Amino acid sequence: MSTVPTSLADSAIMLRRNLRHTARNPVVMFNAVLFPIAIMLMFVKVFGGAFSVGEDYVDYATPGLLVMAVSHGLVATATAVNDDMTKGVINRLKVMDVSRGSVLTGHVVVTTVRCLVSCAAILGLAFAMGFAPSASALDWLAVFGVIVLVSFAAGWLTVALGLAAKTAESAGLATVPLIMLPFLSSALVPAATMGAGVRQFAEYQPFTPVVETLRGLLLGGVSSGDVIAAVAWCAGLALLGYAWAVSTFDKRA
Template identity: 50%
Template sequence: MSSHALNDSAIMLGRNLRHTLRNPATLFGALLVPIILILVFVYILGGAFSAGGEYIDYIAPGGIVLTMGYGVASTAIGVANDMVDGIIARFRTMAISRTAVLTGHVVGSVIRTVVCVALVVGVLLLMGFRPNAGFADWLGVAGMVVLMAFAISWLTVAFGLAAKTAEGASFATFPLVFLPFVSSAFAPTGTMPSGVRWFTDNQPFTPIIETLRGLMIGTPIGNSGIIAVVWCVAMALGGYFWARALFKRDPA
């Protein structure tokens, strides 16, 4: 990437971060629902599940992934609003790197999502979450969180560009907040019916959750780490090329 594109990306990133600071409800909304759901699962429904240990320790990785799904939803809405308001059309006519416009949204989304995850981890610790991860394990957790945030941020940018309205963009992100509920986030997949178990074992969020769980509380990771990285790379590339194609298309 040229210095011109990097400078443009930094400008677009600054624009997105300023929007976040002016609208803190964006972060609040991304935090509120996951925290409420974690509280419900731990203190109301937790007794109904057998996860082979403290339930708060088991669901912590799922809570992190759920937070990320809610965290990136605002990105799709922001991009859709830029489309509706004509901001994207104006950027297309300016001497700005087209990649920079998209990159600014993605990097801003990653930063917001990582902040949300850090705050939710703090809440989990207050609730009794006790990871036994070492320094290297926490580096792995951070790497997986950033990689997943980067991947789904590109998807949400594409969702926002493809949507006709902010409401449509918000609805398009539904799979990102729904899939954690049909994964190993809140219950072991072995307790599920065979058809559901096949889906949960093969959807993208389960290996990510299992990797985070293994890094934080020491459960076996197996090949989940490799599968998680492959899924993240696939989502990032798919979102990137889709977003670029949508950004370049004739708005007419």
């Protein structure tokens, strides 16, 4: 049985492996970093003047674009996990007595790291475009914590989707709802301005309280209700993804 130090060492090895794969794949880097930047430029510079949100649009949109940056890096995780499963990599690692947890955790951690890099790029561009947050040092620490939490939750759910899919293509398609959800939240426009049906969906889906929590922390006026809902959604999705991933791993590996 693997001891805790052995599991940590295995996790570090798997993390290095996945980081190398990410660095060597330009498509992964594009989806994780450059595509969210392109989305930001399009919405802020092209469409931003058409939205009436009561403040500079770059200030309103930046928190939502941070969440979009998280969701757009998930395809790479799902396909990488599926490749490891369908091509026999995981079975070879099991023969080598590599900790089961490290195989899955390595993918989740590299997903979180990739999301943090993407969010840093979004923030850098936002400041260049005039973003003027009122957040204190403690608020920025909380923003970092929320981004890590949503990245961790989305990572586990995406790992589960990748393990459950039969092919890498279907694994990538399975992440499409997670990519689209931020567009149907309050990320780009207030939910109150949406039509009936879409408005209710936006108000009660997982990403809206996350976006509103980030917006409150960065611009002031954070709501305790949004914070509680955001943490609850992230914790629930992380637990669901973890349980599903472990169960599927045991059945397929």
